[in-house]
Structures are given as C-alpha cells and as structure tokens.
Amino acid sequence: MAYISPVQDLTFILSHVVNISALSETAIFAEVTPDVTEAILTEAGKLCDQQIAPLQRPGDLSPAQLRDGVVRTAPGFSDGYRAIAEGGWVGLAAPVAYGGMGLPMALNTAVNDMMAGACLSLQLCPLLSQGQIEALSHHASDDLKSLYLPKLISGAWTGTMNLTEAQAGSDVGAVQTKAVPNADGTYAVTGQKIFITWGDHDLAENICHLVLARLPDAAPGTKGISLFLVPKWLPDAEGRPGAANGVTTVSLEHKLGLHGSPTAVLQYEAATGWIVGAPGGGMAAMFTMMNNARLGVGAQGIGVAEAAYQQAAAYAVERRQGRTPFGDGPIADHADVRRMLVAMKADIFAARAIALACAVALDLAAATGADDQSARAAFLTPIAKAFGTDVGLAVSQEGVQVHGGMGVIEETGAAQFYRDVRVTTIYEGTNGIQAMDLVGRKLKDGGEAAFRLLEEVQATAEQARTSLPSLAGAVWDASESLRETTEWMVAQTDPSDRFAGAVPYLRAFARVLGAHFHLIAAKAADGTGPRAALAAAYVQRLLPEHASLLIEARAGSAGLYALDLDDLLA
Template sequence: MPYRAPLDDVRFLLDHVSGYGSIAATDRFAEASRETAEAILGEAARLCQDVLNPLQRVGDTDPARLENGIVRTPKGFADGYRAIAEGGWIGMSADPEFGGMGLPVTLAMIVNEMMSSACLAIQLGPLMSQGQIEALEHHASDEIRALYLPKLISGEWSGTMNLTEPQAGSDVGALRTRAEPNGDGTYAITGQKIYISWGDNDFTENVCHLVLARLPDGVPGTKGISLFLVPKRIPDAESNPGERNALRVVSLEHKMGLHGSPTAVMSYEGATGWLIGPEHGGMAAMFTMMNNARVGVATQGIGVAEAALQHAVAYAMDRKQGRAGGSGAIIEHADVRRMLAEMKAQVFAARAIELICAGAIDMATATGSADWDARAALLTPIAKAFGTDTGIEVASLGIQVHGGMGFIEETGAAQYLRDVRVTAIYEGTNGIQAMDLVGRKLRDGGEAAYALIDEICTRSEAARSREPELANAVWNAAETLRETTEWLVSRTDPEDRNAGAVPYLRAFALVLGGWAHLAAALHGTPAQARLARFYILRMLPAHAGLLAHVREGAADLLALSPEDIAA
C-alpha cells in the first residue's frame, strides 16, 4: 500500500507542541527557519513515498543473505541507500565542518520517522551511522574525526555498534572481547559480537565498527571497558579503503522480522582498531551513540505505527462486511472505529513525545542550559519505550482490523508487527528504559520531572476557559503523576521503584500525550479536536490504574517466589 507522509500532524506539533519556533530563534539554528524546515520535510516525504516505500515488501520477501562470506542485500536496497546518502539525509544534524548540515535533531528525527514508515529495514542502516557520527564528534581524536566523519556523513562509509556477545547482553560488563596494544598506537581486537545491525553490506566502500573491548589492565565490569573503531578495510595514506582487516561476518541471524536488514554475528581475529575516548572510558563514549540511537529507535516505532495505521484505515474503508450503515465498509462498525481511533490517537501522542524530546535536545545544544539537558535526559527513556510500545500495539491492532486477512502475509499487515517487535528490545529493553527513568533520572530529587509536570499543569489551567472538561482531566492526571513521583523519590529501597517502573513510564507518557492532545483541542483542526477528546476522555484515564500499581511498591511482587510463578 502506498505510504503518505503525515506532514499535517508534523506541522501542527512543530507549531503548537514541540516549540520549534524557539529552536529556530537560537543563534545555533537560525538558518533552520520554519520555511526551511517545510522545504526539507517536503523533499524527505517524496524520497520516502516514491523511493523507499516500494522496498518495504521487497526486503521481506527477498531477505539479506550471506554468500561465501559476502553479504548480499535485497534488490533495490543499494539504490535506496544511495538516494538517502546523496540527499545528505545521513548527516542532517552532523557538524558542517565535516560535511553535515548542522540542522536540529528535531528535523532529523522527523525524517527518520518517515523513512521508518516507508521501509524500516533500510532505515536502520543510516540510523547506525548517525549514532556513530555523534560518538566520534564527541569522543574521537582530531585525526580520527578528520578521516572518518566526512566518509560517514556522505554515506560512502557506514557505521555500526558492537556491544552484545553471546554471554553479555544487557549485562555489557560481562563481555570477553580483548584489546591488546600493538605498540604503534593501534590495538589488536579479538572476540565475537552478535546482533550487529547492518554488520556488513554490498554497497558502501567501508563498514566502520565501534567495538567495546577490554584492555589487559581493564578491571572487571563496565568500568574496565574501552571503545575502539575497527574498520572493515584499513584506510591507506590517501584515506581510501585499503587492506582487509582481520574481521569477518560469521553468519546472519534468522529473525522474526526486518529480513532486509542484515543482522550479523561478527568475529574479530586480531583486527586493527583505534581507541575512541580514554582508556577504560568506553561506556561513556558508547552511551553517546546509544542515547542517539534510543531517540532514533523511538522514531522507528512511531514510523511503523503510522504505516500500520494507514494500512489498516485503507483496508477498513474498502472492506464491506456485515450491516454497518453509511458505506457498508467495516470502518462503520463501532469497534473497528474504536480500534482505528486508538491507533491514531496513540500515534499522535507518541510523535508529540518524540518531538518534545528532540526539541529539548536541540535547546540544550543551542543554549548549553543544564535544565534543557535534564529535560532531554528525562524524556529519552519515555520516548524510546512509549514510541516502540506504540509501534507494537498499533501494528497488532492493525492486524485485528484486517481480521483473518491480517494473519495472511500477502496483505502486508503482519510484516509491520514482525519488523517493529525488536524495537522494544534493542538499545536497552523497555524495562531497562523504565528503570533508568525511576533510577538515574529521578536522582535529582525529581526536579526535572516536577518542572515538566508544572508546565503541563500551567498550560492546562490556561486552557480551562476554552476546554474546561478536557483541561481539568489533563490537570488532574498531571497532579496524580506528581504525587506518584513524590512517592517514588521518597523510596529508599530501589526495588520499590523498579517494581513499578514500567507502569510509571507508561503513565508519564499518557499524561504527556494528554498535554499534546489538549493543544490539538485548542488549536487543531476539527478532526484533531475530536480525536483529542477521544484520547483525553477514553485513553488518558488508564494513567490512574498504572500509578496505583506503582504505589504498591515491591513487597507483594517479591513475595511471589520463582516456584510460585513456575507452579
């Protein structure tokens, strides 16, 4: 089914929710005017609709494969990647010194979302490069940046992230990959990594791997880990890809979805690598890339949700069934309309959170403000978890709207769910995101959370004269969120926080979604206003049960023994 970029909703959120006007008013982003943004997003929409979307089914039915040690990508993927690279889309927010556009992250995230809607399997490759670009900008030496950044930004070379090993998943500190000094400033990297997205391809000149490994004097755990840049081909004196490095793709994973994206098992066999950042400082450097990827993964979930929604709406408008009134199509049935309304309202909420988070990142970059930085840090796990949960839930509902035909692969509805399911797992599972939210992100005594809740309450109070019912509902939800945040901050046992971490994150996201929908009720089109009423009165109330769950603490949960659960 053809994909149509949701530019109307994006425009509304930029103008009325994410504060893009403030971003464009800064010296840092003065050239990224609203008019410039409109032109950029329009061009990106055409790329996604006309070039990338036709690759969606191709990647699923003609998956990436490994032949005699060479990764073969699906037909058309090389041309699709080339269109992304030649358009400058990989380096949208990268440093202009090295060929980037220097645009706000907000615009890059919108483009990433549209690419994810069009074809998630191919979008994942540029996303990995974007994360590596940011990590090298912040942590690499001048020599490394001068050599690698122009190639990564142009798309001539691609980047990956190598963390996971067979025995070391979320517990990264258990890794066994070794780094031995070669005596010339380089290191010999030896070990195996798994789940490496776009670990290789057949269309870029070089593939640059960021690899976590332990030096001989590295202490156990995460404090002893260092980060290394290990290229597939070692650059020669003219900065061209030279001799083949001592690394290889062992196999490609057989996955539930994302068949067009090669996910590799990588073997490093004394491969030459260069240290990025200080010795034993690998986690700090890698987290720069991971935090970039977490916001990026949020856009992947939302992008797939948008595509699944459009797919389901088109089917529901066309499929005749039963005695529904009007056109006779199943969209006339109340329950089908409920499902579609839930899908659309949740996508709007998740997109709003994504853009509020991206806006905070941009304002932190432009102003150097610690308050904006704290808001961005607070919102990152919420955006990642809620965005990807939205992708899964909306794709699942999309199958339900299709009925039996949703279970048939030819309709394409199932692919959305298969492709998006992993997004709740990689770049830190959504449970880990939630524990980060109630742990590290509340260590400031809840200051960043309270500041955001205060803003929601202030805007809700201002809306009471025009939309009293909706404004009161959002205000009350925000106050309940505040009370529960106070309860979490007061806990001395971390298990009390962790036991309710996931429902707390979900409730926070629902309240933020209510705030965005309230803006739509005030300033949106009649259709947006009606959808806002549906969300605030029917979906937002779920926050109360979620926050009640949070305040129960951990005692009853931990009282359930493993034997109780296994019985």
C-alpha cells in the same frame, strides 16, 4: 495502499505543539524558519514515498543473505541507500565542519520517523551511522574525526554499534572481547559480537564498527570497558579502503522480522582498531551513541505505527462486512473498528509529539547550554524510546486485528509491520531498562526535571480551562496524580520498590504527556475540527489508563517476590 509520509502532521506538531520556533531564536539554528522546516520535510517525504517505501515488501520476501563470505542485500536496497546518501540525509544533523548540514535533531527525528515508516529495514543503516557520527564527534581524536566523519556523513562508509556478546546482553559489564596495544598506537581487538545490525553488507565501500572491549588488566565490570573504532577495510595513506581487517562475518541471524536488514555475528581476530575516548571510558562514549539511537528507535516505532495505521485505515474504509449503524457501509463504521482506528491515530500523535519534544530539548540544550533543557531531554529520552516502540507494537497489532483474517495472510503486508517493529522494544535497551533508568538515574535530582514537566502540563491545562474545560480538567487532575506518584518514587530507598513500578510509571507519564500535547493541539485548532476531536478521544478513552498504572507503580516489590522461583515453575 501505498505509504504516504505524514509531512502535514509532523509540520503541525513541530510548529504548533513542541515549539520548534524557539530554535530559530538561537545562533546555530537561526536559519531554521517555518519555510525551511516545511521544505526539508516535503523533500524527505518524496524520497520516502517514491524510493524507500517500494522496498518494504521486497526486503521481507528476498532478505539479505550471506553467500561465500559475502553479504548480498535485498533487491533495490543499494539504490535506496544511494538515494539517502546522495541526498545528504545521513548527515542532516551532523557537524557542518565535516560535511554535515548542521540542522536540528528535531528535523532529523522527523525524517527518521518517515523513513522508518517507509522501510524500517533500510532506515536502520543510516540511523546507526548517525549514532556513530554523534559518538565520534564528541569523543574521538581529531585525526579520527578528520578521516572518518566526512566518509560517514557522506554515506560512503556506514557505522555499526558492537556491544552484545553471547554472555553479555543487557549486562554490558560482562563483555569479554580483548584489545591489546600494538607498538604503533593501535590495538589488536579479538572477540565475537552478536546481533550486529547492518554489521556486513554491500551498500557502502567500508563499514566502521564501534566495538566495546577490555584492555589488559582492565577493571571488572563497566569501568574496565573501552571503545574502539574497527573498520572492515583498513584505510590506506589516502584514506581509501585498503587491506582487509581481521573482521569476519560468521553468520546472519534468522529473525522474526526486519529480514531486509542483515544482523550479523562478527568475529574479530587481532583486528586493528583505534581507541575512542579515554581508556576505561568506553561506556561514556558508547552512551553518546546509544542515547542518540534511543530517540531514533522511538521514532522507528512511531514510523512503523504510522505505516500500519495507514494500511489498516485504508482497508477499513474499503472492506464491507455486516450492517453498520449507517447501513451497508464499510467496517470502519462499526463502533469497535472505529474505536481501534481512533485509538491508533491518537496514540501515534501522542508518541510523535513526545519524541519531537525530546528532540527540540536536545537542540535547545546544544544551542544554549541550558541545564534545564539538557535535563528535560534526558528525562524524555527513555519515555520517547519506550512509549514510541510500545505504540509501534500496539498499533501494528491492532492493524492486524482491523484486517481480520486477512491480517495473518502475509500477502496483505499487515503482519510484516508487527514482525518488523517487535524488536524495537528490545534493542538499544529494553523498554524495562528504559523505565528503570527513568525511576533511577532520572529521578536522582529529587524529581526536579519531572516536576518541571508537570508544572508545564498544569500550566497548559489552566490556560485551557475556559476554552476546553472538560479536557483541561481531566489533564490537570491526571498530572496531579502523577505528581503524587513521582513524590512517592523519589521517597523510596529500596531500588526494587522503584523498579517494580517502573514500567507502569513510565507509561503513566507518557499517557499524561500525550494528553498535554493533544490539549495543545486542540487549542491551536481553536477547539474545533478533527484535531480537537482526536484530543477529546485521547483524553476520554486513553488518558484514564493512567490511574490504574499509578496504583501499580506504587505497589512496591514485596508482592512480586511472594512467589519464589519454584512457585513460578510449578
């Protein structure tokens, strides 16, 4: 089955669930009316369905290759990227002053969701450029902005993120790449970076690397890290790509999935770079890009889940095997297959609503400067990233299961979704790190942002008690249990006790938020029809998971360390 962008679902969630209309009441997003939203999503959907989705299988079967020092991308990727760039999609949410459209992150997130579902390998390239645009917009000098932002926004140049080294993965403070000042105010950057997504390719005329490195005599750890912009080709006096910089592609990684996306090992040898932000402020500047990317990666997981679900559902309504309760029908009529399909669809809706709610909060914070919206977005970001990618992994795995034996036959394409999405739970901060961020940094306010969200959940449940009593009561009870566990988390003084329960706590929070958004959707549909039925299925079958998750979240760390390392190896 060909991929069909979920324009209708995205439009419904934005309009009826996460209140994108609040943006049109602000000065900077006043033109974002329902008609504009629908038009943008419709056009993006056409691009994804007609030009991007056909590249999904070719990218897997004919991956990017490094030959004689030159990276050649998969067949059709160049045309696909050109369509994205020429359509202005890279700069959808970028500053108008530098050629962007200045539209909300909520719309950008929705478009990224569709593009990821169409072809995640290709969508990674503009996503990274968008993150770099965000970082440069906030931290670069005016000269760097003037030169690089128009090029990145137009798609003529692309951007990357260079954090990881062989000895420095999640522990970014272990970075050893050096940056030595040159007499002209630039820096000579030397070191090797690994796992650099779209680190080299033939789609654009230049590639701009944001590189974490240490200045001479820099402090140890993350406090001594600075950020540098290092282009593959040095711009000449007219701002055009000129002489080659000291950046070499050593190799391309051989990966489980995402074969169409070249992931490079890059060697920097006295490469010319420009500092972005203050010396020693590299992590602050890079986190601007990473937080942008974390929401984007959550949308990637959701997009792949959508594509995997569509293929599985199409297969299930065509494949006939055994007798169903309705006679000689398709396997979709078997109760267990129906269980899988309903759970897949319900989880996709929940994850998508969480991601779009996070994006709307980011937009409201940018438009109004409201601290509560900023805190809301910060709290939702790790949930959106972790739950969105967990759903991508779970749904693509179930998609293989729905296909049965055919799911492990590569020609069906079902396994590719699973292989491609697997890394999303790892990059831009593993989902365990997202959970630790949630119970660590994001609860440093004493749980204020969390409690505000829970008050919103309970208010919605109270309003729905008359029209949807069984669903509303279950959602209210679940949110109250989550409130009690949040209070427990806030009270813990030993970080290990918080961290030991971080992952189940994040997932429980996502479960409750998912039920909250399903309940809003059911109310918007007047408690009838498929949206209300899907909400009931989520609340009855998936929400109960929160109870066991919260028990685990409060278990503390002692039991984990009762087994020492020798016991684990025995």
